[in-house]
Amino acid sequence: MSEAALCTVWGLPIPGREKHALDVYSEALQYWGRLQQEGKIERFDVVVLGPTGGDLTGLILARGTAAQLDSVRHSDEYERLLNRVQLVVQHVRAVDAYVDEGLARIMGQYTDEVGRVGV
Numbered sequence: 001m002s003e004a005a006l007c008t009v010w011g012l013p014i015p016g017r018e019k020h021a022l023d024v025y026s027e028a029l030q031y032w033g034r035l036q037q038e039g040k041i042e043r044f045d046v047v048v049l050g051p052t053g054g055d056l057t058g059l060i061l062a063r064g065t066a067a068q069l070d071s072v073r074h075s076d077e078y079e080r081l082l083n084r085v086q087l088v089v090q091h092v093r094a095v096d097a098y099v100d101e102g103l104a105r106i107m108g109q110y111t112d113e114v115g116r117v118g119v
Contacts, residue, residue, distance in 0.1 A: 001100050002042045002043075002099055002101075002102070004064060004066040004102050005062060006069045006072065006073055007096075008062075008093070009056055009058070009091070010085060010091060011090040012089065012091075013088060014089060020088045021089050024081075024087075024089075028060065029046065032062060042064040042065075043062075045061045046059075046060050047059050047060075055090065056091065063099055082094060
């Protein structure tokens with residue numbers, strides 16, 4: 001069961017780069033699918049949001065162990081893909097996340113700290 005996740009979010013395409021954005025989106029799906037097949041991540045989910053008026057339009061949530069995701073995040077291939085994404089869409093962010101067993105652990109830590117601080 002996964003404990004960690006890497007959440008990569010993006011906004012609207014940079015004007016004039018919409019076609020390139022679709023190409024990079026397809027490339028990203030193939031990349032994450034290959035990592036899953038190779039056992040380098042447990043799985044990934046893709047979310048495309050409906051029009052909200054905000055700056056977030058979609059995300060990919062890759063799940064696995066902390067070690068798996070740390071290895072992916074610091075790989076040359078992931079860094080290059082993230083650079084390509086930043087060239088075609090706005091508001092790109094890559095954030096560590098906690099899921100499943102990791103969520104229970106981090107919430108336990110938070111609960112302990114709330115008790116220590118006394119808030």
